Amino acid sequence: MTASILVVDDDPVQRRLLETALAKSDHDVVVADSGEVGLKALEARGDDIGAVVLDLKMPGMGGLGMLEAMRERGLEHPVVVLTAQGGIDTVVSAMRAGAFDFVVKPVSPEKLVATVSGALKVEQRGTAAKQKQAKVSSSHAMTFDDLIAASPVMERVLRLGRKAAASNIPILIEGESGVGKEMVARAIQGGGGRRGKPFVPVNCGAIPDNLVESILFGHEKGAFTGATEKHVGKFVEANSGTLFLDEIGDLPLDVQVKLLRAVQEGEVDAVGARAPIRVDIRLISATHRDLIQRVKDGLFREDLYYRLNVFPIHVPPLRERPEDIPLLTQHFIRRLGKSETGGRVKGIAANALAMLEAYDWPGNIRQLENAVFRAVVLCDGEVLTADDFPQIRAQTGTIQLSTKTVPVRLDNIAAAAPAAASLPATPPDTMFSDEAGSVRALDDKGNVRALADVESEMIRLAVEHYGGQMSEVARRLGIGRSTLYRKLKELGIDPDTGRAIKLAS
Numbered sequence: 001m002t003a004s005i006l007v008v009d010d011d012p013v014q015r016r017l018l019e020t021a022l023a024k025s026d027h028d029v030v031v032a033d034s035g036e037v038g039l040k041a042l043e044a045r046g047d048d049i050g051a052v053v054l055d056l057k058m059p060g061m062g063g064l065g066m067l068e069a070m071r072e073r074g075l076e077h078p079v080v081v082l083t084a085q086g087g088i089d090t091v092v093s094a095m096r097a098g099a100f101d102f103v104v105k106p107v108s109p110e111k112l113v114a115t116v117s118g119a120l121k122v123e124q125r126g127t128a129a130k131q132k133q134a135k136v137s138s139s140h141a142m143t144f145d146d147l148i149a150a151s152p153v154m155e156r157v158l159r160l161g162r163k164a165a166a167s168n169i170p171i172l173i174e175g176e177s178g179v180g181k182e183m184v185a186r187a188i189q190g191g192g193g194r195r196g197k198p199f200v201p202v203n204c205g206a207i208p209d210n211l212v213e214s215i216l217f218g219h220e221k222g223a224f225t226g227a228t229e230k231h232v233g234k235f236v237e238a239n240s241g242t243l244f245l246d247e248i249g250d251l252p253l254d255v256q257v258k259l260l261r262a263v264q265e266g267e268v269d270a271v272g273a274r275a276p277i278r279v280d281i282r283l284i285s286a287t288h289r290d291l292i293q294r295v296k297d298g299l300f301r302e303d304l305y306y307r308l309n310v311f312p313i314h315v316p317p318l319r320e321r322p323e324d325i326p327l328l329t330q331h332f333i334r335r336l337g338k339s340e341t342g343g344r345v346k347g348i349a350a351n352a353l354a355m356l357e358a359y360d361w362p363g364n365i366r367q368l369e370n371a372v373f374r375a376v377v378l379c380d381g382e383v384l385t386a387d388d389f390p391q392i393r394a395q396t397g398t399i400q401l402s403t404k405t406v407p408v409r410l411d412n413i414a415a416a417a418p419a420a421a422s423l424p425a426t427p428p429d430t431m432f433s434d435e436a437g438s439v440r441a442l443d444d445k446g447n448v449r450a451l452a453d454v455e456s457e458m459i460r461l462a463v464e465h466y467g468g469q470m471s472e473v474a475r476r477l478g479i480g481r482s483t484l485y486r487k488l489k490e491l492g493i494d495p496d497t498g499r500a501i502k503l504a505s
Helices: 012-023 035-048 063-072 088-096 109-139 152-165 181-190 209-217 253-265 291-296 302-308 324-341 350-358 364-378 390-396 418-422 451-465 470-477 481-491
Strands: 002-008 027-032 049-055 079-083 101-104 171-174 199-203 242-246 282-287 311-314 405-407 438-440
Touching: 002 012, 002 035, 012 027, 012 049, 012 109, 027 035, 035 049, 035 063, 049 063, 049 109, 063 079, 063 088, 079 088, 079 109, 088 390, 101 109, 109 364, 152 181, 152 311, 171 181, 181 199, 181 242, 181 282, 209 253, 253 302, 291 302, 324 350, 324 364, 350 390, 451 470, 451 481, 470 481
Parallel strands: 002 027, 002 049, 049 079, 079 101, 171 282, 171 311, 199 242, 242 282
Antiparallel strands: 405 438
């Protein structure tokens, strides 16, 4: 048996059809008739579930509600959503909520299995990549030189971070989920006097309320039912190093009292212990919430807020720093392309990069990394194209070219936007830069040129560049040899000699 698939659909007939199609492909199928039941199945089965097939329209907790609940609970299983004809707006909402892909009902068994197989492929690669990255992170002390940023707003973040690293005061990093708050915290540790010491991250929002105190401060053996062994707690683990409390705004009020004492006194009280334990830590907190508002709402202690907010650093969302998108994309392609494809995937087509720059990235850098990861794993060629980002493409639509001359990629002969061309994800020698290697997108009056005219220049250019090697020309243009030969005859190019007519000046 391969990975288990969770099918969530309130229609018993549809549910049975989906189950049968997946079971024939040797998948173990788990079924649920509502979003609530599906969520419980995910929490109970955990990593046994490889992917989810989710109907969007259900009574009670629908598909969008389940996606939102999965995100809140840190359940990162890839989800393939089912939608009826004409439900594109709902699909876009599902993609924004984190869905991996979608299929339109009624879906053929072949299409369903292929889409689910793609989701499983990404999930399996993703699990291995996260494990590998965790090993690398634990053995490498990150510094500010490792952070990828080119935007003015991020330059300010790096400047503040370097100043913070030179001291030992508490730091509060604010910003939306996925902007890289932990990376900034690691760089502060790596740039300060505690480099080489423990860096202990804790996601406060992911810990059950009844276990927060024990996990943070530790407990003695027999302190409560189930405490069969002594646990030192995260504060003691981080002794002499840095404790990073992510999503600190989610801490229960009773735990906030003990945290305030630990910050003030430099000691913690383990559950069931007779005496406090002294600790020497650098405390860095982070949150995506508005802590001032939570203070006003009575959900966060005001005295603790001012203890933590001694040196605030705000990390802006990715939509406010589009200059960073090409660099981040290039970084992810280099790292993931090497580890996942052995270096086969080398870059991204410029129009695809322009599409990424046009997207607002509600999930920020984490979402961008996941999108590139998915594209790299599923890409069959050497260069990522817009088609490798179906989720983003469904939400951005067509990217309009805004200049008369657009550089052309040799890798897949794709049109590029000027912003993308300025920071190619592949070496500069893979792009045309001279006048003879350019194709005009607009005419002299500023109107988009006819497709036939642009196609003609593309074919002539490709034939010249590849020296009349028609098999290579056809492969690079993405068309069949018979189609290429027909077009060559229409253009007056001799298919036998491959002799190209020069581009008109």
